[in-house]
Amino acid sequence: MADDLTVETTPVPGLLVVRMPVHADDRGWFKENWQREKMVALGLPDFGPVQNNVAFNARRGATRGIHTEPWDKFVSVASGRVFGAWVDMREGDSFGATFTIEIDPSVAVFVPRGVGNSYQALEDGTIYSYLVNDHWRPGTAYPALDLADAAVAIPWPIPLTEADVSYKDRHNPSLGAVTPMQPLRTVILGAGGQLGRALAAEFPEAEALTREQLDVADPAALEAWPWHDYALVLNAAAWTAVDAAETAQGRTGAWAANASGPAALARLAREHRFTLVHYSTDYVFDGTATEHTEDEPLSPLGVYGQSKAAGDAAVATAPRHFLLRTSWVVGDGTNFVRTMQDLAGRGISPSVVADQTGRLTFATELARATRHLVDAGAPYGTYNVSNGGPVTSWADLARAVFELSGRDPADVTDVTTEEYAAGKDLAPRPRHGALDLAKLRSTGFDPEDALDALKRYCAESPRP
Missing domain, CATH: 2.60.120.10 (Jelly Rolls)
Known part of the structure; x- marks a missing residue:
């Protein structure tokens, strides 16, 4: 013995x-x-x-x-x-x-x-x-x-x-x-969005579900789904209309998709033992810190950030979870870079906020980091994920896009957040959204420089 x-x-x-x-x-x-x-x-x-x-x-x-x-x-x-x-x-x-x-x-x-x-x-x-x-x-x-x-x-x-x-x-x-037993499957929720499409390309073996196929804000639909068939659930579904979340109707939609839905998924993850990957945002912070670590206390300013923070707290209760906080996402769809490309192509000289800082996160890079964390057997928990490189402002990025589009960067004018918001019904935004990437790098993942990725994206993406 x-x-x-x-x-x-x-x-x-x-x-x-x-x-x-x-x-x-x-x-x-x-x-x-x-x-x-x-x-x-x-x-x-x-x-x-x-x-x-x-x-x-x-x-x-x-x-x-x-x-x-x-x-x-x-x-x-x-x-x-x-x-x-x-x-x-x-x-x-x-x-x-x-x-x-x-x-x-x-x-x-x-x-x-x-x-x-x-x-x-x-x-x-x-x-x-x-x-x-x-x-x-x-x-x-x-x-x-x-x-x-x-x-x-x-x-x-x-x-x-x-x-x-x-x-x-x-x-x-x-x-x-004998018919061999099939492995448990992977599913992507919110597959119709920018991140969802990038995840579908990174996880071609996964079942990709749009909101119409499975709405995370629908409790009955979530409860009826055969979760025992899945080992990995990638939740890219979210309410991302930051300003609309401040309205009466938007507040309900934001909380249903960003808080109640993830809470239900966390409970289902405990019950069915699947790994839950959920995506969050720098908006869960008030932007006081110039760079945010994973353990910074949550301090959201608006309804969107508050609903995402509630979702973060719920997802953290799942035994096997990766909570990936990101910022300034750019992918296949309408986004800031595409807007600047369009303005540059139409000869418009915009005024862009210069006192909000952060780093771009390309959806493909976020999907690549997801694959790395899952396949590498990284410890479960919260990770900041964005592209690397220097911290920039929205105005800096606009100038970079203008230059890559053949326009003079000087055609972009700096404005303050207050000047840009004057007369508009906008939600509050964190002034500083950059995320500390040390924990992600400790797993062996090296984020690509955001400006290098931007050059490739602008070269490959058609203008709107």
């Missing part, structure tokens, strides 16, 4: 063997069969069990499986011994890979979703226990495999002709007839 708790890998990806100390004396024994903190620290997934099942096997030779339920398992023995066998039934290169081991009270096995589980009792009165991280649902279908399939050739210690096997398990299909 093990003196120390250890976790070992196997030839089946994600299938892990846990060896645990069993403390015995003349009264019997004791073990920590599931110890989340210690086991996760050693590499076991924090899989969030919701149910504990126990199977009593009256006689030696009782053999069960091979069943491939769509959830993770943590299997162990409370009494006796079993011969455990697992077959990878997931779509991919490891399909058909096998692993076997004898399990007594000192050994447990973590079985990832899509790996077929089976065992054979080696003693009378064996008690087999397993934690699972989802509840069984009526109508749930999953692959099963013939215990005697020659393609996997499991070396059962007790020949199956002498074993106690159910009728159903004796008539499961061969490996060649």
Whole structure:
């Protein structure tokens, strides 16, 4: 028996063997069969069990499986011994890979979703226990495999002709007839916007849903969606009409899309264990600090920023979440850069605010950072994401666009926020929107300089 708790890998990806100390004396024994903190620290997934099942096997030779339920398992023995066998039934290169081991009270096995589980009792009165991280649902279908399939050739210690096997398990299909289990999917919400389109290009395997297909502000629609089919939810849906959010109708819409919707997604993420990626804004700050860190207290000025701040607080409750705060987003659609290109092309000389500063975030760069954080296994939490380079004002950027468009940068005139807002019904805006990118860079992501990206964008994007 093990003196120390250890976790070992196997030839089946994600299938892990846990060896645990069993403390015995003349009264019997004791073990920590599931110890989340210690086991996760050693590499076991924090899989969030919701149910504990126990199977009593009256006689030696009782053999069960091979069943491939769509959830993770943590299997162990409370009494006796079993011969455990697992077959990878997931779509991919490891399909058909096998692993076997004898399990007594000192050994447990973590079985990832899509790996077929089976065992054979080696003693009378064996008690087999397993934690699972989802509840069984009526109508749930999953692959099963013939215990005697020659393609996997499991070396059962007790020949199956002498074993106690159910009728159903004796008539499961061969490996060649099995439809592999598909991986959990990725979905993009708000796929019709600038960010949503960039995410769809970065995640071509994802299901891209527009507001018409699934509205995050519709509680009934969110509740009815089959979230158990998804591992990753990218929420690019938002109310972004900053000024309209100050109206009576806009206030309701902003809070529904930016606060209530994300809160519902966070609850669903807890319930269905998917990773939630949500996008926020520098508007959750009042702009007093010249550069904002992830842990700066929230201090929104207007309804838009307040609704986004409420959404941030809700998303932070999801166990697996990436909250990506960004600023000055530019993508495939109507935006500041396109507007300046249009004005330059039409010979107009605009007055542009010079006392609001920040950095552009190209939607493609935000999508690239999302892919990096997800694929790199970065710690969950809040990250600032924008392009890199120097902090600029809106007027600086307008001059850069004019120059790239063949116009004299001097044709752009500086104005103050107060001068620009005179006579207009505008929402308050943070004076400083630049985001500190040190935490993002610590994950190995190097943001592209915003001005370099701007040059490419202007060269590639047609003028409106």
